[in-house]
Amino acid sequence: MAVMERIKAELAAQPVVLFMKGTPEWPMCGYSQRAVAALRDAGATRLHAVNVMADPEIRANLPRYADWPTFPQLFVHGELIGGADIVVELAASGELARILAEAQAG
Numbered sequence: 843m844a845v846m847e848r849i850k851a852e853l854a855a856q857p858v859v860l861f862m863k864g865t866p867e868w869p870m871c872g873y874s875q876r877a878v879a880a881l882r883d884a885g886a887t888r889l890h891a892v893n894v895m896a897d898p899e900i901r902a903n904l905p906r907y908a909d910w911p912t913f914p915q916l917f918v919h920g921e922l923i924g925g926a927d928i929v930v931e932l933a934a935s936g937e938l939a940r941i942l943a944e945a946q947a948g
Contacts, residue, residue, distance in 0.1 A: 845899040849907050853920040856890035857945040861904055862914035866891050873926035877914045880926075880933035881942070888946050918945045 843851070853859055858881075864870030866878045866889065881889055894901035894913055905911050908922045916923040918941055923929065932938035 845903045846907060849900060849904060850920075852890075852892055853917050856888070857919055858886060858889050858942065859917045860889060860891045860914055861894050861900065861917075862891055863893070863895050865893055870895055871913075873912070874914045877916065877926040877929045880930045880938065881916070884933045884938040884942050886942050886946075918942075 860866075860874075860877060860881065862869065862874035862877065864874055866882075869875035869878055878889075878891075892900065894904065901913075904913075904915060908915055908917075910922060910925065912925050914926055914929075916925070916929050923932070923941070929938065932941065
C-alpha cells in the first residue's frame with residue numbers, strides 16, 4: 843500500500859490520531875510530550891498515536907499530505923488540528939476538551 847494510502851487508512855480507522863515522535867508512554871521530543879500531556883489533560887481516552895520515528899515513509903510524507911512541516915500532528919476525524927503549540931493553546935482554552943468529547947462520543 844502506498845504511503846499516502848496508509849496515512850489515509852490510519853486517519854479513517856480512528857477518530858483521534860496523533861502522529862508523533864515516539865509513543866505517548868515514551869515521547870522522543872518535548873513537543874510530542876507537550877501534545878500528549880495536553881491531550882490527556884483534556885480527556886483523551888481513545889488517542890491513537892503513530893510513532894513517525896518507527897516509520898520513515900510516514901515521517902517523510904505526512905508533512906506533504908497535511909501541508910504541515912513539523913511533528914507532532916493531531917488529526918480529529920481526518921482533519922488536521924495542528925501541532926504541539928496549537929494543541930496546548932486549545933487545551934488551555936477548553937476547546938480541546940470539547941473537540942475530544944465530540945470525537946470520542948461516536
